[in-house]
Amino acid sequence: MPMTEPVDSIVEVRGISKSYGNxxxxxxxxxxxxxxxxxxxxxxxxxxxxxxxxxxxxLVEADxxxxxxxxxxxxxxxxxxxxxxxxxxxxxxxxxLRNVAFGLELRGRALAEREKVxxxxxxxxxxxxxxxxxxxxxxxxxxxxxxxxxxxSVDADVLLxxxxxxxxxxxxxxKFQEDLIRLRTNQNKTFIFVTHSIEEAVYISDRIVLLSPxxxxxxxxxxxxxxxxxxxxxxxxxxxxxxxxxxxxxGLKQYVD
Amino acid sequence: MASIxxxxxxxxxxxSARRNEARSWEDNPALLRLVSVVLFAGIWQIAGMIPVSFxxxxxxxxxxxxxxxxxxxxxxxxxxxxxxPLILGVVLSAFLGVGLGTLCGLWRTGEWxxxxxxxVLQAAPVAAFIPMVTFIYGxxxxxxxxxVMILALPVIVLNTYKAVRNVNFSLISMCQSFLGTxxxxxxxxxxxxxxxxxxxGLRLGVAAGFVGVVLAELLITPTGIGxxxxxxxxxxxxxxxxxxxxSIIALSTLTLVALQWIETRVFRPEKRGA
Numbered sequence: 441m442p443m444t445e446p447v448d449s450i451v452e453v454r455g456i457s458k459s460y461g462n463x464x465x466x467x468x469x470x471x472x473x474x475x476x477x478x479x480x481x482x483x484x485x486x487x488x489x490x491x492x493x494x495x496x497x498x499l500v501e502a503d504x505x506x507x508x509x510x511x512x513x514x515x516x517x518x519x520x521x522x523x524x525x526x527x528x529x530x531x532x533x534x535x536x537l538r539n540v541a542f543g544l545e546l547r548g549r550a551l552a553e554r555e556k557v558x559x560x561x562x563x564x565x566x567x568x569x570x571x572x573x574x575x576x577x578x579x580x581x582x583x584x585x586x587x588x589x590x591x592x593s594v595d596a597d598v599l600l601x602x603x604x605x606x607x608x609x610x611x612x613x614x615k616f617q618e619d620l621i622r623l624r625t626n627q628n629k630t631f632i633f634v635t636h637s638i639e640e641a642v643y644i645s646d647r648i649v650l651l652s653p654x655x656x657x658x659x660x661x662x663x664x665x666x667x668x669x670x671x672x673x674x675x676x677x678x679x680x681x682x683x684x685x686x687x688x689x690x691g692l693k694q695y696v697d
Numbered sequence: 698m699a700s701i702x703x704x705x706x707x708x709x710x711x712x713s714a715r716r717n718e719a720r721s722w723e724d725n726p727a728l729l730r731l732v733s734v735v736l737f738a739g740i741w742q743i744a745g746m747i748p749v750s751f752x753x754x755x756x757x758x759x760x761x762x763x764x765x766x767x768x769x770x771x772x773x774x775x776x777x778x779x780x781x782p783l784i785l786g787v788v789l790s791a792f793l794g795v796g797l798g799t800l801c802g803l804w805r806t807g808e809w810x811x812x813x814x815x816x817v818l819q820a821a822p823v824a825a826f827i828p829m830v831t832f833i834y835g836x837x838x839x840x841x842x843x844x845v846m847i848l849a850l851p852v853i854v855l856n857t858y859k860a861v862r863n864v865n866f867s868l869i870s871m872c873q874s875f876l877g878t879x880x881x882x883x884x885x886x887x888x889x890x891x892x893x894x895x896x897x898g899l900r901l902g903v904a905a906g907f908v909g910v911v912l913a914e915l916l917i918t919p920t921g922i923g924x925x926x927x928x929x930x931x932x933x934x935x936x937x938x939x940x941x942x943x944s945i946i947a948l949s950t951l952t953l954v955a956l957q958w959i960e961t962r963v964f965r966p967e968k969r970g971a
Contacts, residue, residue: 497874498874499870499873499874517873517874517875517876518876519876521874522874522875523871523874523875525867525870525871527867529865529867529868529870529871531868531886531889532967533889533890533964533965533966533967542875543875543876545885546872546875546876546877546878546881546885547876574966574967575967576967590875594875
């Protein structure tokens with residue numbers, strides 16, 4: 441694999457360790473996330489992938505190590521990062537429009553301005569016409585689209601997605617993955633994506649970081665070279681795609697009890 | 698059977714015509730409420746006519762007595778006296794209670810200092826404190842307002858505290874990750890998320906406030922509604938006594954309904970349709 445060209449890393453993880461009581465969630469993790477790419481953190485449950493993502497987000501404090509974004513060390517949430525939550529974390533009392541605009545509302549933007557931005561991203565994620573609905577009136581897949589639109593609205597450089605499709609049913613997940621691939625080509629953003637699904641990781645990622653559990657450490661990094669310009673359904677039958685899925689499974693098998 | 702009810706049938710997809718008709722009156726809350734009131738008044742009327750007790754007036758007599766109490770100005774005058782400590786006590790309890798409850802929910806030291814006091818207060822038969830309040834504050838406005846607050850405050854504080862402690866943590870995380878300040882987390886996440894339980898406490902607190910003011914007027918200061926009840930009882934004017942009692946129950950109910958309306962309007966608009 442050609443690895444000669446200098447990589448522009450937007451997020452740098454250095455020596456991150458984290459324990460919860462006696463349980464060592466992460467031990468000495470060093471990792472770079474290249475700008476403009478979608479990197480997946482993949483591993484079985486207990487490998488600390490969500491913990492690592494939340495440390496990058498500044499939502500969880502690390503015991504040791506540093507995170508830097510755009511070359512600056514960070515320890516708290518910042519405007520250059522936006523988070524998409526596994527359980528959506530939408531305000532049940534607010535409409536789709538207000539939920540999507542919520543990040544801008546917290547930043548004190550004027551109502552008209554933030555609603556204009558929110559409407560744009562509601563369109564981008566395919567929810568036009570649902571602006572005045574409340575979250576409980578939407579399906580799981582649609583709720584997560586709201587979560588994604590909210591993260592896009594604040595115009596962060598890095599989007600952190602914590603198993604965003606795990607609470608979405610299978611059909612909606614497939615559709616959503618396709619839309620995410622399409623969205624990526626329009627938005628010039630870096631995605632860090634946590635998943636436990638090998639197929640999902642291979643399908644959408646430029647780069648996959650495999651984590652091994654107890655304690656969470658990097659076991660392998662791979663870059664599946666999959667052409668995503670073709671019809672999405674063909675990717676699922678692509679030989680290279682299937683081989684990569686198999687290879688990862690062989691690597692992870694030993695950690696599954 | 699040709700359906701005449703086109704306005705319902707045009708939109709609904711599944712239900713048959715018969716089901717639509719059955720729904721038409723069963724699902725009409727206004728009508729059902731009216732039926733409930735009429736049934737209640739009817740049973741009251743019959744019980745009064747039997748009579749259950751010589752001290753139990755019929756519904757019609759009570760309504761007539763109510764008219765009389767309004768006409769001679771005694772009921773409005775009594776309410777003028779009762780409502781002042783009641784409103785003052787309830788409003789103070791609401792703001793103080795929600796404020797203290799929120800503080801205790803957010804701040805550990807406050808929790809340890811205050812919550813045990815309110816747990817004891819809620820468990821105590823608080824009416825027993827009322828003579829003590831009179832002893833210290835006399836028989837004026839202060840004593841009545843305090844009686845309202847003693848009854849209303851604990852439940853408001855404890856409900857608010859529990860609601861604030863049980864706020865959805867994921868929403869707080871979300872607010873922080875989108876750079877919400879501490880104040881924004883409280884005002885935009887914690888209070889709205891806690892509002893259903895806070896309002897449940899407020900409803901209980903307001904109802905307890907009504908108990909407090911009537912108790913105070915019956916036990917200590919013979920004024921206002923409490924006095925009107927006692928006075929009419931002593932004159933064996935039971936219809937007027939019942940009219941007074943019914944009026945304060947009605948007022949209490951209306952206040953609670955208004956509170957619910959405010960909750961769904963202002964804090965939880967998503968529940969408006971439900």
